[in-house]
Amino acid sequence: MGERILDVKNLEIDFHTYAGEVKAIRDVSFHLDKGETLAIVGESGSGKSVTTKSLMGLLANNALVKGGQILFHDEDLLKKTEKEMQNIRGKDIAMIFQDPMTSLDPTMKIGRQIAEPLMKHKKVEKKKALAQALEILKLVGITDAEKRINDYPHQFSGGQRQRIVIAIALVCYPEILIADEPTTALDVTIQAQILDLMKELQEKIETSIIFITHDLGVVAGMADRVAVMYAGQIVEYGSVDEIFYNPKHPYTWGLLNSMPTLDSTNLEAIPGTPPDLLDPPVGDPFAARNPYAMKIDAEKQPPFFKVSDTHYAATWLLHPDAPKITPPEEIVRRQKLFEQLEAKKEI
Amino acid sequence: MRKYLLKRILYMVLTLFLVATITFFLMKLMPGTPYSNQEKMTTAQIKIMNEQYGLNKPVWEQYVIYIFDMLHGDLGTSFQYSNQAVSYLISSRIGPSAQLGFQAMVFGLFFGIIIGSVAAINHNTWIDTTATVVSIIGKSVPNFVLAVLLQYYIALKLGWFPIADWGSFSYTVLPTIALGVGPLAETARFIRTGMVDVLNSDYIELARAKGLSKFGIVYHHALRNSLIPLVTLIGPYTVALMTGSMVIENIFSIPGIGEQFVKSILTNDYPTIMGVTMLFSVGLVLIILLTDIVYGIIDPRIRLAGNGD
Amino acid sequence: MEEKIKLSPDSFQPLPREEELDNEKIAAPSLTFTQDAWRRLKKNKGAVISLFIIVIMVVVAFGSTPFIDNATLVKSAPNYANLPARIPGLDFINGLNGKLKVGGTWVNEYAQNGASDKYFWFGTDYLGRSLAQRIIYGTKISLIVALVATFFDLTIGVTYGIVSGWKGGKVDNVMQRIIEIISSVPNLVIVVLMLLVLKPGMTSIIAAIAISSWTTMARMIRAETLQLKSQEYVLAARTLGESPVKIALKHLVPNLSSIIIIQTMYTIPTAIFFEAFLSFIGIGISAPETSLGVLLNDGQKNFQFLPYQMWYPAIVLCVLMISFNLLGDGLRDAFDPKTRR
Numbered sequence: 001m002g003e004r005i006l007d008v009k010n011l012e013i014d015f016h017t018y019a020g021e022v023k024a025i026r027d028v029s030f031h032l033d034k035g036e037t038l039a040i041v042g043e044s045g046s047g048k049s050v051t052t053k054s055l056m057g058l059l060a061n062n063a064l065v066k067g068g069q070i071l072f073h074d075e076d077l078l079k080k081t082e083k084e085m086q087n088i089r090g091k092d093i094a095m096i097f098q099d100p101m102t103s104l105d106p107t108m109k110i111g112r113q114i115a116e117p118l119m120k121h122k123k124v125e126k127k128k129a130l131a132q133a134l135e136i137l138k139l140v141g142i143t144d145a146e147k148r149i150n151d152y153p154h155q156f157s158g159g160q161r162q163r164i165v166i167a168i169a170l171v172c173y174p175e176i177l178i179a180d181e182p183t184t185a186l187d188v189t190i191q192a193q194i195l196d197l198m199k200e201l202q203e204k205i206e207t208s209i210i211f212i213t214h215d216l217g218v219v220a221g222m223a224d225r226v227a228v229m230y231a232g233q234i235v236e237y238g239s240v241d242e243i244f245y246n247p248k249h250p251y252t253w254g255l256l257n258s259m260p261t262l263d264s265t266n267l268e269a270i271p272g273t274p275p276d277l278l279d280p281p282v283g284d285p286f287a288a289r290n291p292y293a294m295k296i297d298a299e300k301q302p303p304f305f306k307v308s309d310t311h312y313a314a315t316w317l318l319h320p321d322a323p324k325i326t327p328p329e330e331i332v333r334r335q336k337l338f339e340q341l342e343a344k345k346e347i
Numbered sequence: 348m349r350k351y352l353l354k355r356i357l358y359m360v361l362t363l364f365l366v367a368t369i370t371f372f373l374m375k376l377m378p379g380t381p382y383s384n385q386e387k388m389t390t391a392q393i394k395i396m397n398e399q400y401g402l403n404k405p406v407w408e409q410y411v412i413y414i415f416d417m418l419h420g421d422l423g424t425s426f427q428y429s430n431q432a433v434s435y436l437i438s439s440r441i442g443p444s445a446q447l448g449f450q451a452m453v454f455g456l457f458f459g460i461i462i463g464s465v466a467a468i469n470h471n472t473w474i475d476t477t478a479t480v481v482s483i484i485g486k487s488v489p490n491f492v493l494a495v496l497l498q499y500y501i502a503l504k505l506g507w508f509p510i511a512d513w514g515s516f517s518y519t520v521l522p523t524i525a526l527g528v529g530p531l532a533e534t535a536r537f538i539r540t541g542m543v544d545v546l547n548s549d550y551i552e553l554a555r556a557k558g559l560s561k562f563g564i565v566y567h568h569a570l571r572n573s574l575i576p577l578v579t580l581i582g583p584y585t586v587a588l589m590t591g592s593m594v595i596e597n598i599f600s601i602p603g604i605g606e607q608f609v610k611s612i613l614t615n616d617y618p619t620i621m622g623v624t625m626l627f628s629v630g631l632v633l634i635i636l637l638t639d640i641v642y643g644i645i646d647p648r649i650r651l652a653g654n655g656d
Numbered sequence: 657m658e659e660k661i662k663l664s665p666d667s668f669q670p671l672p673r674e675e676e677l678d679n680e681k682i683a684a685p686s687l688t689f690t691q692d693a694w695r696r697l698k699k700n701k702g703a704v705i706s707l708f709i710i711v712i713m714v715v716v717a718f719g720s721t722p723f724i725d726n727a728t729l730v731k732s733a734p735n736y737a738n739l740p741a742r743i744p745g746l747d748f749i750n751g752l753n754g755k756l757k758v759g760g761t762w763v764n765e766y767a768q769n770g771a772s773d774k775y776f777w778f779g780t781d782y783l784g785r786s787l788a789q790r791i792i793y794g795t796k797i798s799l800i801v802a803l804v805a806t807f808f809d810l811t812i813g814v815t816y817g818i819v820s821g822w823k824g825g826k827v828d829n830v831m832q833r834i835i836e837i838i839s840s841v842p843n844l845v846i847v848v849l850m851l852l853v854l855k856p857g858m859t860s861i862i863a864a865i866a867i868s869s870w871t872t873m874a875r876m877i878r879a880e881t882l883q884l885k886s887q888e889y890v891l892a893a894r895t896l897g898e899s900p901v902k903i904a905l906k907h908l909v910p911n912l913s914s915i916i917i918i919q920t921m922y923t924i925p926t927a928i929f930f931e932a933f934l935s936f937i938g939i940g941i942s943a944p945e946t947s948l949g950v951l952l953n954d955g956q957k958n959f960q961f962l963p964y965q966m967w968y969p970a971i972v973l974c975v976l977m978i979s980f981n982l983l984g985d986g987l988r989d990a991f992d993p994k995t996r997r
Contacts, residue, residue, distance in 0.1 A: 058555055090558035097556075102549040105568050107575065107647060116567075117557045152647040168557065296667035322668050362837050376853050483985070487977035489929055491936050492970045495956050503960070586842045594937055598956075609937050612848055620852070624845050632840045 002034030005175055005208060006055075011068035013050055013059070021064075022277050024050045026232045028068075032176065037202070037209040039219040039240075041255065042229035045274055048212045051229075052178045054078075055210070056095055057085035072176075091121040094169035098181040100161035104153035110164050111137075111149035117172050133171065139204075140167045141197060159190035166197065173205050180212045195222055216259045220244060225310070228252050231274050231285040238311030245338030248305075248313035250290045253331045268328065284316065292317060292325050355639070359632050364414075366628045367621075371413055374617045375406055417625070423618035427611060433622035437604065441626075443513050444596070444603035448588045450519055451527035455584065458527075459534025460574065466535065467542035467573075468565060478535060485532030491594040494525035498598060511600040522599045526591045530584045537580060541573035548572075578642045582635040589627050693914070696990040703986020706979035713976060717796035724789050732785055740779045740964055778968045781954060787965065790946050791972055797858070797947040798928045798976060804862050805869045805927030806920050813870030814916060817877025818904050822885060828878075835871050843868045847930060851939050861931055861940055869927060873919045880915055884908055914991035921984030925977045932973055948973045 013025035025047045032038050040048045053059050055070060057077065070077040072092070077085070089095075094117075097103040105113060114136060115129035124132065130149070137145040140163040153161060162182060169177055179198065183191040195218065202209055211222055219226055220240065227237040228251065236249040247253055254270035272289040275281050281288065287297035296302075296316050305318035316322055326332065397403045401412065416423065422433035466478035502510040502521060509518045545551060546569055554564045592605030600606070604623060611619040697703055740755065755762040778787035820831040838846070847864035854860035884890055884907070893903050909916075934940030935949025942950070948969050955966030 056556055058552065086558045086560055088558070089556055095553075095556040097549055097553055099549060103553045105550040105554070105572065107571050108568070116554075116559065120558055120560075120563070154648050165553070168553070292670075294668045294670060299667070316668070319668075358833070358836070362833075362840050365837050366841055370849065373849050373853050483978060483981055484974075487925065487981050488974050489932055489936075489977070491933065492952065492973065495952075495959060495966065496970075499959055499963075589842045590845075590933070594933060597937065608848075609939075612852065612939055615852070620848075624841065624849070627845055628841050631842060635840070 002036070004031055005034050005073060006032040007069075007071040008051075008055075009069045009071065011051065011054065011070065012066035013047075013054060014064045014066050015060070016062040016064060017278075020278050023280055024063075024232050024277060025054070026280070028229075028232070028234055030227050030234060030237065032208050032210060034175075034208055035202075035206060036224040037211055037222055039211045039213060039223035039226045040229055041213060041216055041219060041226060043214055043274065045277075046229040047232040048229050049180055052095070052180055052210060052212055055176075055178060056089055056093060057082070058089075058095075087121070090117040090169075090174070091172045092174055093176045093178065094172065094174035095178040095180065096162070096165050096169050096182045099185045100158055100165050101185065103165055104161055106153055108152070109150050110153060110156070113153075114164065114167050114171055117168065121172050133167070136167045136171050137164070139201070140164070140170075142167075158186055159193060162186060162190075162194050163197065166194075166201070170201060170205055170207070174207055176210065177202075177207045178210045178212070181214070182211075183218060184213070184215070191218070198222070216244075216255055228255065231280065232277055233285065233314070235286065235315070236311075236313040238307065238313075241338065241341065242308065242311040245334045245341065246307070246311070247331060247334070248307055248311075248318055249286075249315045250292050250317065250327075251286050252313075253327055254289075256334065257328050257330050268330075284314075294322070352640075355636055359636060362632060363625070363628055367414060367417060367625060368410075370621050370624050371410055372406075374621060375409075413621075422622035422625070425611075425616055425619050427614045427616040427619065433618045436607065436619060437622055437626055440602055440604050440607050442603075443601050444592055444605060447519060447522055447526060447596070447601065447603065448585075448592060450523040451588055451591075452530060452581075452584060454523050454527035455530030456534055456577070459531040460538050460577075462531070463535040463538025464542055464565065464570060464573070466539045467546060467569075468561075470543050470546070475539075478539065482532040482535040482539075485528045486536070488528070490525050490529055490591050491598060493528060494522070494595050494598045497521045497525055511598075513599075513601045513603075518599075522595050522601060525598075526588060526595045529587050529591065530580075533580065533584070534577065537577060538573055541576060542569055545569045545572045575642070575646050578638050578645065581638045582631065585631055585634045589631070689914075693987075693990040697986050700986040700989065702982045703990075706982040706986070709975065709979045710983065713795055713979075714799060717792055717799050720789075720792045720796065724793050740962070779962075779964050781951075781965060782958065787951075787968060790951055791948070791969055794946055794948040794951050794969060795972060795976065797941060797945070798931060798973070800858075801861060801865070801927050801931040802924040802980075805865050805923050808866050808870045809873045809920050809923045810916065812866070813873030813919075814877055814909075814912070816870065817874040818881050818908055818912075820874065821878040821881025822900065822904070822908075824882075824885075832878075835874060838868060839871050843930075847934060848939065851934065856939050856942055857945070858941065861934065865927055865930065869923055869930075873916070873923065876915055876919055877912060880912055881908060884911055918984065918988045918991060921980060921987055925980045925984075928973075928976060928980070 008031065009029050011025055011028045012023075015022040015024050028047070028051060030038065030040075040051065042048045050059070050063070054063075054065065055077065057080065059065070065078055068078070072088070077088070080088070104110065111130050111133050114133035115124075115126065118124045118129040118132055119126060122129075134145055134149055137149060142148055142160060142163055148156075153164070156164065166182075177198075182198070183194050186194060198209065199222065201207075209222075211219070213219060223240050225237065225239055226243040227234050228243065228249065229235070230251050236243065236247065236252050238246075243252060244256070247256060251270070254268075257268045258270060260267055270289055271291075275285050275288065281298075282301075283299050284290070284293070284297040284302055287293040290297065294316055296319075300316075302314045302316045302319075304312040304314050306312055307318070317325065327335070394403070401409060404412075413423070420434055422437070425431045425433050425436055428436070462478050462481065466475045469475050498510060498521060502508050508520050512518060551564060551568060554568050559567070589605070592603060593609050594605070595601070596603040596606035597609055604626065607619065608623045610616075611623065755764050757763075778791060781787055781790065816831065816835075820828045846868045847861070850864035850867065851860045854863055890903060890907050893907055898906075931940055931947060932949035932952065935942075935947045936953045938953065940949055941947040951969035952966060952973070955962075955969060959966045
């Protein structure tokens with residue numbers, strides 16, 4: 001892959017609440033290369049949105065960055081002032097939000113909303129900015145764009161609004177596009193359209209995408225690499241094939257097991273709920289919900305074990321001394337597919 | 348849209364008609380005759396007076412005459428100032444009241460918006476707390492108490508402004524403040540709550556993600572969105588200003604409608620009381636209709652709904 | 657790197673079952689809606705202090721009934737007229753030690769009027785009557801007015817709103833038109849008209865409040881009832897054949913309670929203001945009775961020379977208004993589900 005543009009190292013973020021310090025992000029590290037798509041997967045509350053907000057410098061007031069670095073072209077974004085961040089946001093790093101119904105200003109014409117980043121970052125005058133806004137509006141597939149540029153958000157459907165939000169994000173040709181569950185609030189048919197659009201535009205604009213989702217199904221067609229988050233930590237990361245067909249972490253197993261596929265016979269839910277991050281449990285945070293949990297899981301947090309050059313997982317099951325266990329049926333089936341795939345590659 | 352407007356205006360006329368009717372019959376229920384020096388008058392004199400004012404006719408006939416005259420802009424003759432038409436009395440006094448009311452509204456809205464937005468932007472800081480305290484006090488201190496205090500300390504002690512009466516702009520400053528503090532406090536509270544909501548909304552987050560400056564976000568996105576609903580408060584403010592004027596004009600001896608109204612009440616001047624009541628009702632109903640229309644114009648969401656009618 | 661970690665073989669034994677799903681238990685004790693609101697209200701210092709002040713005012717005002725009656729109110733003592741405040745033990749504070757500033761110097765009014773043995777905590781009025789007694793009585797009037805307004809809010813306002821919202825259709829339309837008519841005349845004008853028809857005094861103020869004070873409550877209740885009406889649990893109750901009255905009492909009122917409480921807290925200061933306002937312009941309560949509005953009007957006449965006669969009732973009235981407003985805000989924050997986090 002291309003040049004490394006983003007490198008997050010040992011990020012730790014706490015939230016100050018009435019009840020105490022919530023340890024939302026605990027020692028998270030990942031990186032992003034030029035032109036690739038990284039998917040961050042996890043259930044709600046796993047810290048995936050907080051991670052991306054910290055990239056944008058958009059953390060809530062009660063958030064406290066305890067440690068770590070966010071290196072963007074070797075500059076630490078965490079050390080930047082609010083003013084400096086304003087010049088990065090929308091220009092170098094842009095973001096698409098979850099709910100298109102609420103993320104547009106209801107009282108401003110959409111043309112103006114798209115033109116705003118241009119006027120701010122490229123110092124383009126209003127007329128030219130609106131002309132460029134029209135271009136990008138056509139690019140994201142709004143029909144009759146010349147007329148609709150003067151419409152207000154409520155005159156558009158959900159899918160169209162998300163296209164507009166994408167237009168706003170891409171209007172300055174950002175290097176990184178963060179998409180925070182961009183399709184969750186949309187109908188399934190519209191979801192596919194939006195995902196296709198994002199892929200198409202990624203090639204045109206040559207941007208890297210960080211794709212946040214709780215839906216593994218969406219990830220398969222979109223991402224190059226996947227990071228699985230649980231309770232404020234990344235528990236497994238690897239290429240899309242490795243995560244889907246050779247997962248090593250029991251949490252990833254659980255996620256895949258609860259996702260319907262054409263071949264799957266029965267779906268299994270992960271029992272229980274994620275731990276309270278006010279007081280994270282000792283050891284592996286997933287232990288309490290893990291049917292394969294071992295004594296060590298309750299005592300010591302597992303380090304990352306290497307599976308391949310690109311694939312790492314944090315589970316004691318990968319320790320050389322750990323007993324061999326059989327993963328769930330569905331995972332075994334997937335791993336077999338993976339072996340066939342690898343075998344084909346070697347030939 | 349047109350159909351909606353017609354319907355609204357029809358209801359408005361009906362409402363005003365009912366108000367007129369109710370007021371009229373209430374006045375008829377009132378004990379005693381309207382003549383202040385009744386004891387000194389002979390029965391014959393009272394009879395003559397009654398004939399002069401048409402009070403000897405059956406009540407229903409008086410009612411028909413009253414409504415008929417009102418439709419022609421004739422509100423009857425004042426009892427207090429004999430031979431003075433109520434419509435003339437009102438029109439000669441409406442100027443100061445209108446000016447005072449308008450100034451107080453502008454004063455209240457302008458400073459209320461500023462205080463409210465500053466508080467919202469600095470949510471949960473000492474600035475916010477101060478603004479909240481100011482608006483609670485502004486809401487709680489009755490305007491007539493404030494008027495007396497302003498009159499004594501600012502006008503009499505410090506001599507910065509005239510103590511009473513009506514004239515150049517400097518005469519209007521203290522009454523405007525006394526009358527406008529209520530709307531100011533209400534506006535500040537309203538804008539603060541509204542803007543705190545708006546600032547936490549997704550589209551503000553998107554605006555931040557665009558890299559806009561704090562000022563740009565507030566000016567281009569937050570302010571407009573929190574100002575629009577303020578239009579709905581203009582109606583209630585009008586009520587507050589109308590009632591407030593009754594006492595403020597009295598304290599500062601301003602020759603306005605409110606001052607006249609109190610005088611009329613104290614002298615049982617029925618025609619004037621009815622006239623002013625009708626004036627207040629017409630004014631209020633018109634303002635509410637107007638604000639509804641304006642709301643439809645400035646909020647794009649409602650504009651569309653109206654077109655769809 | 658992982659090679660360095662040496663662990664005992666025992667570590668890889670399966671985790672005992674009972675430790676599993678440990679995080680399933682809910683950490684915080686469950687609270688009912690009211691308990692939760694109360695807990696949040698207690699955190700709001702302003703609201704708690706306001707509640708405290710209101711309670712004290714209620715106790716003092718109503719507790720004074722056996723001591724301050726109409727007889728005490730009319731009993732004048734001209735030789736004690738216009739004495740400033742004098743509180744035992746505060747001899748060193750000018751203004752509270754019986755001294756009054758006359759022509760730039762502090763003069764002991766008590767000594768001059770032969771009342772050296774008397775202590776009037778808030779001073780006396782122009783007829784030599786204790787201002788403290790009159791203020792307490794006035795506060796009682798204000799609180800009674802507040803009670804009356806609350807009563808009409810809760811009876812007429814709530815019932816009207818529920819009926820209008822529940823019946824819907826034509827009934828609702830007519831009922832809303834009536835409210836529209838009532839509110840297209842400024843409230844105080846209605847009050848004034850009532851005062852003209854009846855005689856100025858407590859009865860007519862109460863009548864006026866009965867007509868005009870409940871419309872806001874009725875409107876809010878109606879809007880909320882309309883929403884509640886289509887809720888599943890109400891639909892279920894209807895399908896099961898519960899009578900409308902029972903549904904209203906069992907399902908609607910409990911769910912409307914927060915709105916009712918909050919709106920009541922805003923009706924009260926408005927009603928108190930009404931009374932003070934009317935009495936101030938001379939068409940409310942009149943002599944021999946007194947109220948804060950009457951006291952303010954009396955005090956205003958002598959404000960230049962005897963400022964305390966206006967300041968004391970003004971302060972009491974303002975404190976009363978501020979307390980109810982703050983408590984109202986506190987209750988709103990405590991009950992408003994939007995701020996529940």
